[in-house]
Amino acid sequence: METKIVSKNFDIPNAHTIEVALKNTRYESIHNLIFLKPQTVIDMIKASGLRGKGGGGAPSGAKWQLASDYIGEKYLVVNGDESEPGTFKDRQIIAKDPHLLIEGIIVTCFAIGAKNAYVYVRGEYEEFSNILQLAIDEAYAKNFLGNGAIIPIDITIHRGAGAYICGEKSALLESLEGNRGHPRLKPKKPEPEFYFGNPTLVNNVETIASVPFIVLHGAEAYRAYGTKDSAGTLLFAISGHVNSAGVYEVPFGTSMIEYIEKLGGGIKNGKKLKAVIPGGASTPILPAHLVKEAKLDYESLKALGSSLGTGGMIVMDEDTSMVKALKNLLRFYHHESCGQCTPCREGTSWVDKTMDKFINKSATHEDLQILKGSSKSMNGQTICVFAPAVSGVIDGFLKHFEDEFLECIV
Amino acid sequence: MKIMIDETQIECKEGELLIDVMLNNNISIPHFCYHQDLGADGNCRMCMVEIKGEKRPQVACDTLVKENLEVFTKSKNINNVKRSILELELLSHPVDCPICDQAGECKLQDYYMDYGLYESHLTTPKTHKGKHIDLGSHVMLDQERCVLCTRCIRFTSNITKTHELGIIGRGDNAKVGIAPNKPLSNPYAMNVVELCPVGALTSKDFRFKQRVWFLDSAKSICHGCSRGCNIFIDYNETKYTTEKIHRFRSRRNNEINQSFLCDYGRLSYKELNEKYEGKISDVQDLKKLLKVEKKVALVSPSLSLEQLKSVQNFTQKHKIALFSLPYLDENFGDDWLKTNERSANFKGVQELFINTLQKEFEEAFKNAELIINFDHQLLKNKPLVQFTSTQNVNQENLVFAIANFAHESGTLINCDEIRQRFEASKYKSQVPRLVELLEQLS
């Protein structure tokens, strides 16, 4: 069931060192570049059907094209902010196979014509970004990076400092420019991102780490995995009430319940499954009966009223209080709203405080209306999709577990 | 180019911001963060409109108009959107209106009335933040009333570039503030009070003095320097106080001061509440004095063109040598609004070819048998014939009190040769206007 494309080297001891990495196919795709035009590489990515693995699932080839179409100074920014609760996949790449990421960065920079890449790693991941830094230093020493390289680029690690919202690409760029992490107003037409006014491609760590395989083995080899609209594999992660929490790479289209049982080791203590949050905290919850139908791909989860997100599943057993679980998440969003736009700043605070009344079993019907109403107010009216995601989270809990909330009403 | 707003055709230019088109056409569009002279920030989400062909409501402050755009501002959906945002805004906002200085000119209050929201049904605890914080420069901050529109911050970062204000913290914990021991301190600081759409920033100078709905306004021009910033004089006539004028507010003029004033000019309203309280002479006494040979008059370059002309006529008729001297102050001007020339109409003086040569004036002054001062600062304390609009005049000779510019309408020419009218307030001056006095004399 596990299909190790990106995670191929994870279990090899010392794969983070360049000696071991080189013995295990790392940097091989770079040799292919000598015979390829940048546009050919972009076309390969388009043909592979690679979709962004940071949560949005945007087709990567099209994004690369947008950046590539500009001339002049360009940048690649790799998003390693990984702060979505339930998500801990990028960190595996950074710590276990950093040379894969570096290789992917070199290929991507070649394709879009960038000379500088920044890897934005969440501040808490200091141990892991130190490993990446050592790998980068090794790559410089071996002339894979820097002026002496065939594709001369620089990679700089930029550490975040504790702000979930900096995973949102425009907030990330603000942070990289030395500002508060406030998301920017969205452009009306498709265009790349901009770093200090220069066109910039932002991709997730895992997206970039998927690139070497495609360049080495071809788009078809990648497409051979997954489904028509969800090509390839993903480092799905599983946590919560399971026996073997962890990160396991499987092709898109894998059955969710099988994944939970076979790779996640089933529910802890022999309990029954109650619900799963399928792709990081910001994706709407699925109750057990829908989990049984769900496939791990974009289409299936969308049809079930949720989404694939980052692929980080949070599993809850039969004893879990849904009221407590929602309170937990709303406290998170309250803490993490950047505070820029009114509906989100005030809304996340209000729903979090309202949940206290449900926890204390002192809520009223009006409080339930408040939850529903604020959820509406947070949807579709804000600068970024943080607030709409919160609204989706609330709606999901209320749609499937409203009775538990009603029980808390005096 | 034409667009449709609520089924009315509106003329506009390609590339204009939708919100500007609406504001310029007096179409009501609720907004906190957008300001025509500070630009868009997009944080308040109050300016949402529906646009034909767009799935979701859009903010008018981040939408450029294009041919045949169809905009709806009053649909049920949009009203609900605004209501819900206001409702959220009011959650942590203290219900302070009865004691808030901004009441009457608070956008939050206006909007929630418009959208039919009254008391919030809030039983969850409000987020508490700082109140009565003295920011410096006469500005007080109430963080609980702040809607975080960042207008004040954008003013100090982008306009004065003094950077005293910023957001501290994150999420609903974010507050506007100054850094410890770094007060708001720049010659334009008090603009933030006017920019603040709610009562979060108030002026110590104006706090609790007057309820704004008792005030009348006159469209006038600041006389503090030659920039000629456009102002509203806010005044009211009560029986119980001699203080009639309560503040100057900026009146938007894109060519001159946009929406801003310097603090000096803003506070210069206080002089207009002064009036000469000494003995006032008899006009006939002056008539007698006019018989002497060597007569010199000095006229203030802050008088309006109309006043200057009537002084000029008067002096010509009576063969009085007329001079005017500038109010130069090298320490006043800056590279924005304030100018070293501190009179309001020196360009007007020059247009009328009134003699401004210091040397010639001094010569004439030395030999003069009669000196008449038309409100010029230089001769305020000299024993002469004084026409004065302020107090502090030596009363050794003849003194005539005249009305100040709050009671005048007239024309001024500013430092950039822009000719502007200002209007008199409606309350009556207790002393005659200069032009009336001069008429009596002839």
Next chain:
Amino acid sequence: MSFTQANIIKIASLMHRYPQKKALVLPLLWLAQKQEGFISDEFINTIAELTHMPYMHIYSVASFYTMFKLQKSDKKTIEVCRTLSCELNGSEAIKKYLVENYSKNYEIVAVECMGACGGSPMCTIEGKYMENVTIEMLDEVLHGN
């Protein structure tokens, strides 16, 4: 307060990596915090000078990110994740145990998801990750501190 010689060399090499000095705000805040344990007023001034940004900008940026400490603390820090996966696996009990037993020498703070949900419950001790935490593990590591 100024940066140590070693840090000044680091800063000089970092400067070349960014298109504008302003981009150094976060890296410099990190260096300052590493050097002094927190971000002092003097350091904010130093960073403002080095990046040609106003003091308020640096202060406002620092206050946005939860990991930057604007106050000095004498205690070491233990962070306990309180987010969903960790809560489902008993983080509340871990936190309670830490507060009851180790508050004297440590500052115990609840934090949001640290990206270690697969090893929940988790905590960090002086920034170092500890996953699948049990009370026994804590006692062993913290004993004598």
